[in-house]
Amino acid sequence: MKKQATSSYDKAFNALGDPTRRAIFEKLRVRPLAVVEIADGLPVSRPAVSQHLKVLKDARLIRVHREGTRNLCQIDTRGVLAMRNYLDNFWDIALAAFKQAAEKHKKHE
Amino acid sequence: MKKQATSSYDKAFNALGDPTRRAIFEKLRVRPLAVVEIADGLPVSRPAVSQHLKVLKDARLIRVHREGTRNLCQIDTRGVLAMRNYLDNFWDIALAAFKQAAEKHKKHE
């Protein structure tokens, strides 16, 4: 797990750390949505959503492309993958620890 | 992806959203550590670390058990697994979308 000046997973975890941004992110799971559609139903204003989208985009968790006057947003797998890889590191260590414990237990029986 | 009153991944993402807590979490990747050892090297005070550990513990990202006067902390895979499962949902959707796009492209050639 190399440590860079600012890791790719760094911004991603920070982005999904906010419940409103998670709500936005989950909305996009169904299908790509315009900014208005995202804001609709959420308990915050549209400008707030715009600010959140900027954070998500910067974290590579969403992609945005214009379609006429609309800004269509969709999930970007790069951020998701970065977080997954990060978590896998800890998963591996846990498995190794478990394995070691199992070996030790085997010795004692 | 079922939605509960307060999801298991909810607290986990919130916990790892903070850079100091990520630093603590990463320190534990090597081996279980006491609170003092965790605080050592970090740019924050020991009480601050204690408060962070509480959040991580509540998110099921670490386990704590006393050993004499020391409180040994180690990584809890339950929180890690919860986040992994959450991310996998989006991963699947992305794969499906990609697959659909590939099919569409195939039709047009």
Place this chain on the structure above:
DNA sequence: TTTAATGGTAAGTTTGTACTTACGGTAAGT
């Protein structure tokens, strides 16, 4: 060209939270 729809940004406020110091409490050495 006017009107309506979409949405980004600026500026200011407010709230949450990540910190600090101070204190008390427990367990293990001496």
Place this chain on the structure above:
DNA sequence: ACTTACCGTAAGTACAAACTTACCATTAAA
């Protein structure tokens, strides 16, 4: 018994950031 090491919690502060309203820009439709 005293001292030392380890640690959690309370109380208060300071700063980050999640909001708001107001405004302007762009594009499409009337």
